[in-house]
Amino acid sequence: MTETLHRPSWVPAAGHQLHLAGVHFDAVRVDGIRGELVADWLVEVTDEDAGPIVCEGSGGRWVYFLLAPGEVAAHDWPRGVQRLGGARTVTYVGIPALEGNTWPLRWYSGPTATAPYVCAAKLLAGLGTGV
Helix, strand or coil: CCCCECCCCCCCCCCEEEEECCCCCEEEEECHHHHHHHHHHHHHHCCCCCCCEEEECCCCCCEEEEECCCCCCCCCCCCCEEEECCCCCCCEEEEECCCCCCCCEEEEECCECCCCCCCHHHHHHHHHCCC
Protein backbone atom coordinates (compact mmCIF):
# COMPACT_ATOMS: atom_id res chain seq x y z
CA MET A 1 0.00 0.00 0.00
CA THR A 2 1.18 3.48 -0.71
CA GLU A 3 -0.47 4.79 2.46
CA THR A 4 -0.60 3.30 5.92
CA LEU A 5 -3.67 1.23 6.60
CA HIS A 6 -6.09 2.87 8.91
CA ARG A 7 -8.82 1.18 10.91
CA PRO A 8 -12.24 2.83 10.62
CA SER A 9 -14.64 2.18 13.52
CA TRP A 10 -16.41 -0.54 11.51
CA VAL A 11 -13.26 -2.66 11.11
CA PRO A 12 -12.91 -5.11 14.04
CA ALA A 13 -9.72 -5.28 16.07
CA ALA A 14 -9.59 -9.10 15.73
CA GLY A 15 -11.32 -11.85 13.76
CA HIS A 16 -14.23 -10.67 11.64
CA GLN A 17 -17.68 -9.16 12.17
CA LEU A 18 -20.84 -8.73 10.15
CA HIS A 19 -21.87 -5.15 9.40
CA LEU A 20 -25.08 -3.89 7.85
CA ALA A 21 -24.46 -2.59 4.33
CA GLY A 22 -25.75 0.93 3.85
CA VAL A 23 -24.77 2.18 7.31
CA HIS A 24 -20.98 2.55 7.42
CA PHE A 25 -20.48 1.59 3.78
CA ASP A 26 -22.28 0.32 0.69
CA ALA A 27 -20.89 -2.71 -1.11
CA VAL A 28 -20.69 -4.05 -4.62
CA ARG A 29 -20.28 -7.83 -4.76
CA VAL A 30 -18.70 -9.53 -7.77
CA ASP A 31 -18.33 -13.28 -8.24
CA GLY A 32 -15.04 -15.17 -8.08
CA ILE A 33 -12.39 -14.70 -10.75
CA ARG A 34 -14.15 -11.70 -12.31
CA GLY A 35 -14.08 -9.93 -8.94
CA GLU A 36 -10.41 -10.74 -8.49
CA LEU A 37 -9.57 -9.47 -11.98
CA VAL A 38 -11.45 -6.21 -11.35
CA ALA A 39 -9.66 -5.86 -7.99
CA ASP A 40 -6.29 -6.43 -9.73
CA TRP A 41 -7.15 -3.77 -12.32
CA LEU A 42 -8.33 -1.30 -9.68
CA VAL A 43 -5.19 -1.71 -7.56
CA GLU A 44 -3.02 -1.29 -10.65
CA VAL A 45 -4.68 1.94 -11.86
CA THR A 46 -4.78 3.50 -8.39
CA ASP A 47 -1.14 2.69 -7.56
CA GLU A 48 -2.29 0.22 -4.88
CA ASP A 49 -4.38 2.79 -2.96
CA ALA A 50 -7.67 1.33 -4.18
CA GLY A 51 -9.67 1.50 -0.96
CA PRO A 52 -11.25 -1.38 0.96
CA ILE A 53 -11.76 -4.60 -0.97
CA VAL A 54 -12.66 -7.81 0.91
CA CYS A 55 -12.34 -11.33 -0.54
CA GLU A 56 -13.90 -14.60 0.57
CA GLY A 57 -11.55 -17.57 0.62
CA SER A 58 -14.22 -20.26 0.27
CA GLY A 59 -17.51 -20.93 -1.45
CA GLY A 60 -18.22 -18.53 -4.31
CA ARG A 61 -15.04 -16.58 -3.54
CA TRP A 62 -17.00 -13.32 -3.67
CA VAL A 63 -15.16 -10.01 -3.82
CA TYR A 64 -16.72 -7.04 -1.99
CA PHE A 65 -15.82 -3.48 -3.01
CA LEU A 66 -16.73 -1.16 -0.13
CA LEU A 67 -18.09 2.21 -1.23
CA ALA A 68 -19.19 5.29 0.69
CA PRO A 69 -22.75 5.09 2.03
CA GLY A 70 -25.27 6.06 -0.66
CA GLU A 71 -22.94 5.32 -3.60
CA VAL A 72 -24.62 2.09 -4.70
CA ALA A 73 -27.95 3.78 -5.41
CA ALA A 74 -26.26 6.69 -7.17
CA HIS A 75 -24.99 4.59 -10.10
CA ASP A 76 -26.18 2.09 -12.72
CA TRP A 77 -24.22 -1.12 -12.29
CA PRO A 78 -23.62 -3.74 -15.00
CA ARG A 79 -25.19 -7.18 -15.03
CA GLY A 80 -23.67 -9.73 -12.71
CA VAL A 81 -22.91 -7.15 -10.02
CA GLN A 82 -24.82 -7.33 -6.78
CA ARG A 83 -25.59 -4.05 -5.04
CA LEU A 84 -25.63 -4.11 -1.25
CA GLY A 85 -26.70 -1.15 0.79
CA GLY A 86 -29.83 0.29 -0.73
CA ALA A 87 -33.15 0.70 1.03
CA ARG A 88 -34.62 -2.39 -0.66
CA THR A 89 -32.90 -5.14 1.28
CA VAL A 90 -31.10 -5.79 4.55
CA THR A 91 -27.70 -7.30 3.87
CA TYR A 92 -24.75 -7.93 6.15
CA VAL A 93 -21.17 -8.00 4.89
CA GLY A 94 -18.33 -9.76 6.71
CA ILE A 95 -15.47 -7.42 7.57
CA PRO A 96 -12.11 -8.88 8.64
CA ALA A 97 -9.65 -7.34 11.06
CA LEU A 98 -6.60 -5.74 9.48
CA GLU A 99 -4.29 -8.34 11.06
CA GLY A 100 -4.41 -11.87 12.43
CA ASN A 101 -6.50 -14.89 11.54
CA THR A 102 -9.57 -13.70 9.64
CA TRP A 103 -10.22 -16.77 7.48
CA PRO A 104 -12.33 -17.15 5.35
CA LEU A 105 -12.18 -13.38 4.80
CA ARG A 106 -9.15 -11.32 3.85
CA TRP A 107 -8.33 -7.82 2.72
CA TYR A 108 -7.40 -7.59 -0.94
CA SER A 109 -6.85 -3.87 -0.38
CA GLY A 110 -7.42 -2.23 2.97
CA PRO A 111 -8.81 1.17 3.86
CA THR A 112 -6.35 4.04 4.08
CA ALA A 113 -6.68 7.62 5.25
CA THR A 114 -6.61 8.79 1.61
CA ALA A 115 -8.85 5.98 0.30
CA PRO A 116 -11.35 5.08 3.04
CA TYR A 117 -13.70 3.76 0.33
CA VAL A 118 -13.41 2.43 -3.21
CA CYS A 119 -14.06 5.12 -5.82
CA ALA A 120 -17.34 4.18 -7.54
CA ALA A 121 -16.35 5.82 -10.86
CA LYS A 122 -13.09 3.85 -11.02
CA LEU A 123 -14.88 0.63 -10.07
CA LEU A 124 -17.44 1.19 -12.82
CA ALA A 125 -14.60 1.77 -15.29
CA GLY A 126 -12.99 -1.49 -14.20
CA LEU A 127 -16.22 -3.40 -14.53
CA GLY A 128 -16.67 -1.92 -18.01
CA THR A 129 -13.25 -3.03 -19.23
CA GLY A 130 -14.48 -6.57 -19.68
CA VAL A 131 -12.20 -8.07 -17.05
